[in-house]
Amino acid sequence: MSGLICLSIFAYSINTNHISFMNNLTSKIYLLVVGLFVTLTVSAQQITGVVKDTGGQPLAGVSVFIDGTTTGTSTDIDGKYVIDIDNASGKTLIFSFIGMRTQEVRIGSSHVYDIVMEDDSNFLEETVVIGYATVKRKDLMGSVSSVDSKTLAAVPVTSVSEALTGRMAGVQVTTTEGDPDADVKIRVRGTGSITQDSSPLYIVDGFPVESISDIPASDIQSIDVLKDAFSTAIYGSRGANGVVLVTTKGGTSGKISVNYNVYWGQKWMANKDAIQVNDAYDFVKNQYELALIRGGSTYEDSFVPTFGVFEDIDLYKDVQGNDWLDAVFGNTGRVFSHNISVSGSTDKVRWTASYAHLGDNAIMTGSTYRRDNLNFKTSYKPVKQLSFDINARYSGTEIMGSGANSINDSGSTSGNGRLKHAVQYSPIPLEGAVEGSDLEEDYGDTAPPLTSVADNDNRRYRRNWTVNGAVTWHIIDNLNLKVEGGYDDYTQENDRFYGLTTYYVDQTAQPEYRNHPAAH
Secondary structure, three states, X not given: OHHHHHHHHHHHHHHHOOHHHOOHHHHHHHHHHHHHHOOOOOOOEEEEEEEEXXXXXXXXXXXXXXXXXXXXXXXXXXXXXXXXXXXXXXXXXXXXXXXXXXXXXXXXXOOEOOEXXXXXXXXXXXXXXXOOEEEEHHXXXXXXXXXXXXXXXXXXXXXXXXXXXXXXOOEEEEEOOOOOOOOEEEEEXXXXXXXXXXXXXXXXXXXEEXXXXXXXXXXXXXXXXXXXXXXXXXXXXXXXXXXXXXXXXXXXXXXXXXXXXXXXXXXXXXXXXXXXXXXXXXXXXXXXXXXXXXXXXXXXXXXXXXXXXXXXXXXXXXXXXXXXXXXXXXOOEEEEEEEEEEXXXXXXXXXXXEEEEEEEEOOOOOOEEEEEEEEEEEEEEEXXXXXXXXEEEEEEEEEEOOOOOOEXXXXXXXXXXXXXXXXXXXXXXXXXXXXXXXXXXXXXXXXXXXXXXXXXXXXXXXXXXXXXXXXXXXXXXXXXXXXXEEEEEEEEEEEXXXXXXXXXXXXXXXXXXXXXXXXX
C-alpha cells in the first residue's frame, strides 16, 4: 500500500525535526498537517508476462483476457502483455490466437505468467473454399481472420453478423439503427465510401449471396474473412472490399447423430442512469430559468399560465412525473432460441438437416423479432471421380416495430425518432399550454413518446428460398471440372402505418389533419 510508505516517510521527517523540543500545541498542528497528506490506497494487481511460440519467438496480437469478464488486452510486438485487475487470485487467464491452441492459466500468488503456445494442428488441417479451389488453412495465402462454430454458438444473437463484433482484427462490425431487423454493416480494413457501397462480398458454401443475416449461427461451421489483395486477385472487383466466406455444417462420418440446443435469456437497457432526464421539479425549474434568459414578458405570458407562479414551484417536488425513457425502452427483453440437427453418412452419401427458431422480444415497446430456418445439405459421390453437392435453405422472418428512429422510403433517417421523444418530452402534461407560447418553439415538434411508437408501427414478413447445386468431375490429379448453379427466391411484405405525429403525415397530410390535436 502506497499510504503506508508515505506514512513512514513523514514519521522519519518528524523524528529528525526533534518533536520533543516543540510545545504540545505545535506538535498537534504538525501531526494534523501530516495526516492530511497520508492516504491509503489499494493498487490493482498487475498481471504481466510474455507469450512465445514453441520456437521461442514472441507472438504479437495474442488475445489475453480474464475469463468471465470484459477485461483483456493484446500482446505487443515483443509478445508482452499487461493487465490491471482487482482481486485477481483464483481467476483464469485465457490466451487465444488464430492457428494456436487456446490456453487457460489459473492466477495464483504470482504476478508474472509466461506462456508458450502450440500450433493447433486440427485447425491448420481444416479446408477453406477459396474461389476455384479448396485449400488447407496452413497453405492459405494472404491476411485472413477466422471464427469457428464454437465461438458463434457461445454468443446467442439475432444476426450472425453481430457475433463477429470485436472478434476479428481489421474487421469492423456496426449496427446501423435500433430497428429489430437493423442492417449490420461489416467493413474490412476500415474501407468506406460516401457514394458507393463498401460492403464485402459474401460467399456461402461457394455461392455469392447478398446477406448472411438470415443464416442461424447454429448452421455455420466457420467464417473466414479475406482482407488483402489476395481476395481481389481471386474474385475480381467484387472482392475489393474484402470477402466473407461462410461454410455451413455438413454431415459427419459415422452413424446418424442428433443434436439439440436451447437458449433462453433476458436483456434490459444498460446504463440507463447515464441518460439524464428531468423529473417534474427540475423540468419546471429549467423552464423558469429559460423564461428569465428570454426576458421580456416570457415569464408572464408563457411560464405562469403553464406552471403557475415561481413562489409555488416547490409544489412540483411532490409531483411524480412520467419517466418516458423507461416507458419506451424499459421493457425486459426475452430471447428464446433452439435448434435441432440430424446428420449421417455412408460410404457414398453425407447429409445433414436442421431446423432453428429464434424469438426476440426487444426492450423497446412494440418491437419483436421471429425467425425460422430450415437447412438441408448433402453430398453424393457415386464413383471416385464424380460427386454431387446440394444445399437448400429456407428462412422465414417476421419483424414488428420500427426501432429508435424513423426510416423513410429512401432509407435515411427522418429525425422523428422515438428516442428523441423519450428524452425531450415533458414529464408533466402540457396540453393546451404549448400552442401560441414560447414553449411551442421547444416542444412543438415533439410528440407523446408512446403515441409516437404507436404511430410508427411497422410489420415486415420476409421469405427466402435458396437452392445451390454443383457437379464435380475429377479428371486427373490437380484438375477438376466443376459446374455450379443456384436459385434464390426472395419476397418481402412491408406493412407500414403512419400516424398523425409522424414526419411523413406532417409533410404530406391535408391542413385539417395536420392541425389535429393528436399531431402535437
